[in-house]
Amino acid sequence: MNRTTIKLADGRQLIYYDAEPGKDRSAVDRRVLPPVSTSSEVRYDPLLDSWTIVASHRQNRIYLPSAQDCPFCPTRDGHLTEIPADDYDVVVLENRFPSLFGDQVLDHGAGPAGGSEWRQPGSGRCEVVCFTSKHDASFSSLSPGRAALVLEAWTQRSAELSELPAVEQVFCFENRGAEIGVTQTHPHGQIYAYPFVTPRTHRMIASATSYRDRTGRNLFDDRLAREQHGERVVASSPSWTAFVPFAARWPYEVHLYPNRPAPDLLALDDEARSEFADLYLDLLGRFDRLFDRPAPYISAWHQAPTRTGRELFACHLELFTIRRTDDKLKYLAGSESAMEAFANDIAPEAAAQRLRELAS
Amino acid sequence: MNRTTIKLADGRQLIYYDAEPGKDRSAVDRRVLPPVSTSSEVRYDPLLDSWTIVASHRQNRIYLPSAQDCPFCPTRDGHLTEIPADDYDVVVLENRFPSLFGDQVLDHGAGPAGGSEWRQPGSGRCEVVCFTSKHDASFSSLSPGRAALVLEAWTQRSAELSELPAVEQVFCFENRGAEIGVTQTHPHGQIYAYPFVTPRTHRMIASATSYRDRTGRNLFDDRLAREQHGERVVASSPSWTAFVPFAARWPYEVHLYPNRPAPDLLALDDEARSEFADLYLDLLGRFDRLFDRPAPYISAWHQAPTRTGRELFACHLELFTIRRTDDKLKYLAGSESAMEAFANDIAPEAAAQRLRELAS
Numbered sequence: 211m212n213r214t215t216i217k218l219a220d221g222r223q224l225i226y227y228d229a230e231p232g233k234d235r236s237a238v239d240r241r242v243l244p245p246v247s248t249s250s251e252v253r254y255d256p257l258l259d260s261w262t263i264v265a266s267h268r269q270n271r272i273y274l275p276s277a278q279d280c281p282f283c284p285t286r287d288g289h290l291t292e293i294p295a296d297d298y299d300v301v302v303l304e305n306r307f308p309s310l311f312g313d314q315v316l317d318h319g320a321g322p323a324g325g326s327e328w329r330q331p332g333s334g335r336c337e338v339v340c341f342t343s344k345h346d347a348s349f350s351s352l353s354p355g356r357a358a359l360v361l362e363a364w365t366q367r368s369a370e371l372s373e374l375p376a377v378e379q380v381f382c383f384e385n386r387g388a389e390i391g392v393t394q395t396h397p398h399g400q401i402y403a404y405p406f407v408t409p410r411t412h413r414m415i416a417s418a419t420s421y422r423d424r425t426g427r428n429l430f431d432d433r434l435a436r437e438q439h440g441e442r443v444v445a446s447s448p449s450w451t452a453f454v455p456f457a458a459r460w461p462y463e464v465h466l467y468p469n470r471p472a473p474d475l476l477a478l479d480d481e482a483r484s485e486f487a488d489l490y491l492d493l494l495g496r497f498d499r500l501f502d503r504p505a506p507y508i509s510a511w512h513q514a515p516t517r518t519g520r521e522l523f524a525c526h527l528e529l530f531t532i533r534r535t536d537d538k539l540k541y542l543a544g545s546e547s548a549m550e551a552f553a554n555d556i557a558p559e560a561a562a563q564r565l566r567e568l569a570s
Numbered sequence: 571m572n573r574t575t576i577k578l579a580d581g582r583q584l585i586y587y588d589a590e591p592g593k594d595r596s597a598v599d600r601r602v603l604p605p606v607s608t609s610s611e612v613r614y615d616p617l618l619d620s621w622t623i624v625a626s627h628r629q630n631r632i633y634l635p636s637a638q639d640c641p642f643c644p645t646r647d648g649h650l651t652e653i654p655a656d657d658y659d660v661v662v663l664e665n666r667f668p669s670l671f672g673d674q675v676l677d678h679g680a681g682p683a684g685g686s687e688w689r690q691p692g693s694g695r696c697e698v699v700c701f702t703s704k705h706d707a708s709f710s711s712l713s714p715g716r717a718a719l720v721l722e723a724w725t726q727r728s729a730e731l732s733e734l735p736a737v738e739q740v741f742c743f744e745n746r747g748a749e750i751g752v753t754q755t756h757p758h759g760q761i762y763a764y765p766f767v768t769p770r771t772h773r774m775i776a777s778a779t780s781y782r783d784r785t786g787r788n789l790f791d792d793r794l795a796r797e798q799h800g801e802r803v804v805a806s807s808p809s810w811t812a813f814v815p816f817a818a819r820w821p822y823e824v825h826l827y828p829n830r831p832a833p834d835l836l837a838l839d840d841e842a843r844s845e846f847a848d849l850y851l852d853l854l855g856r857f858d859r860l861f862d863r864p865a866p867y868i869s870a871w872h873q874a875p876t877r878t879g880r881e882l883f884a885c886h887l888e889l890f891t892i893r894r895t896d897d898k899l900k901y902l903a904g905s906e907s908a909m910e911a912f913a914n915d916i917a918p919e920a921a922a923q924r925l926r927e928l929a930s
Contacts, residue, residue, distance in 0.1 A: 391901025510908035541751025548870035549768035
């Protein structure tokens with residue numbers, strides 16, 4: 211893997227990840243861009259014990275540009291894009307409209323502030339990961355070699371962003387499909403480097419802590435052991451198990467765990483690393499075949515926070531779709547959005563069975 | 571208020587709430603209906619310390635019927651609906667496709683079960699509240715008298731459902747708008763009587779408990795006192811305050827609190843009860859005027875659980891829309907759906923300002 215870092219016209223960082231050495235990465239960003247301006251802050255909600263990102267400068271960002279205006283296509287024929295080169299393998303760049311930006315370490319204060327207002331700068335970093343230069347491709351159409359290169363990029367960026375003092379958790383993810391609000395159709399994912407531990411991860415670590423205190427055992431290990439050979443397994447390799455979890459919230463939801471636990475992507479062993487691409491592409495192919503058109507999905511890498519809970523947490527990927535049938539979506543209405551009580555209309559065992567049948 | 575309870579053809583309960591006495595409520599449901607069949611269960615997720623409702627029998631329920639087939643219009647001209655009478659004020663009936671059904675009390679066991687699978691029947695109750703017989707109306711178009719009658723129905727049903735041994739929390743809510751998946755356009759809301767305390771409420775009570783232990787004070791009281799006279803107040807009456815919370819997650823989000831705290835609807839005092847309708851209709855009117863068409867919204871009554879945390883919890887309503895602008899929705903993509911880290915593109919103070927300007 212070969213890596214070249216450049217600066218865009220407004221000072222943002224862009225990194226080319228190339229499978230082969232010797233690519234010319236000297237192209238310069240010839241656009242005139244204003245500096246990135248943000249007014250993000252994070253605000254503490256004492257009732258939910260969590261932070262909300264308030265990023266009011268983002269309200270006017272660009273939506274669904276046509277292919278001709280795609281900012282993630284290579285620069286060609288005078289069309290100047292985010293990527294100065296005329297072709298690329300994988301590119302990671304800082305988001306031009308970041309909801310998290312800056313280096314100030316979050317002051318967690320003395321605990322929940324109750325009646326008082328508690329706000330901090332929305333520090334951290336938002337990056338875009340372009341998986342291919344081909345505008346009409348999808349992750350599922352990538353070669354295993356390309357998918358492995360993306361895993362390399364996720365791993366390196368996670369490790370590097372984790373070293374920033376302001377960053378407490380790194381989240382690599384892909385949103386795919388207009389149904390979940392994707393604003394750019396060019397195949398890409400994102401990386402959020404948060405200045406706080408996200409509520410979901412915080413809760414998982416609290417559960418694992420309580421479980422260890424009660425049983426002396428690791429909750430993630432025990433759960434994986436239970437799912438690993440059961441009726442909800444969708445696919446596996448020697449180093450990985452993909453299963454629909456027992457209490458799945460989404461119509462089709464697959465959790466992909468390395469069989470040898472690791473807190474984050476950097477800690478994956480070589481076998482897991484080399485087997486990932488084939489298995490993940492296989493899963494995405496099944497999601498493509500679930501309905502009359504490729505399913506919209508969210509693919510989310512859960513990694514341990516950078517400084518807390520690392521010995522308890524198990525890195526894994528959660529892949530799920532909000533589509534229930536060819537013509538029905540799962541909406542997060544009152545029960546889910548207001549009470550966080552999820553109702554799933556598809557039994558996890560039936561979802562696993564259907565996904566198993568969709569092997570290519 | 572006058573109340574008449576009948577049974578539908580399949581044994582489900584239906585209650586007429588009439589503003590005036592003397593209405594003939596003797597009409598019989600002449601349909602032939604199969605018994606309500608459910609296979610709901612709730613499954614424990616040890617990592618998130620929460621229950622998921624698995625209601626796989628609901629996958630084929632009816633979507634978006636035309637006005638002619640509306641099940642919530644009165645029975646007229648041979649069109650047999652869920653409501654046998656030829657007109658009504660407010661009706662509450664058991665949902666024909668409930669995700670929660672039955673009387674078995676949930677066994678909470680000895681705590682999180684970790685690796686083991688832990689499932690229970692999906693006990694509880696799901697009800698529909700029809701706000702008016704007029705198919706094309708909306709809650710915001712109701713008279714104050716009718717809105718007060720709906721409050722009466724919510725209050726009575728909450729009190730009665732709370733007495734069922736299987737029920738741990740009662741949730742009255744309205745989903746409005748196709749954008750959030752509403753399947754019936756007839757103006758109606760729902761009541762879920764859960765066999766567990768919902769994750770959101772559980773978290774709020776945990777926060778309030780921790781705050782009381784640390785400060786000796788009530789978190790809800792202190793938060794309301796702080797918001798009550800600030801720049802995020804949208805509207806108020808002697809007994810109520812409506813404000814955009816400091817750490818709002820949604821583009822336009824209003825919390826409506828009685829100034830005198832009460833754990834649930836039944837505990838509201840007479841002043842709050844009599845002032846509610848005008849203020850709530852005012853808020854809904856503002857939501858109708860936010861965009862070029864009435865905003866989709868979720869309106870959610872947060873009440874204390876039936877048996878726990880009652881002394882700490884403050885009943886309130888949370889009203890929010892997923893619409894950000896005339897042509898943009900707030901989607902729950904990766905950060906929100908996978909990490910529960912919300913990014914809000916509209917500053918709460920700006921949202922409050924705009925809502926204040928939209929007074930009728």
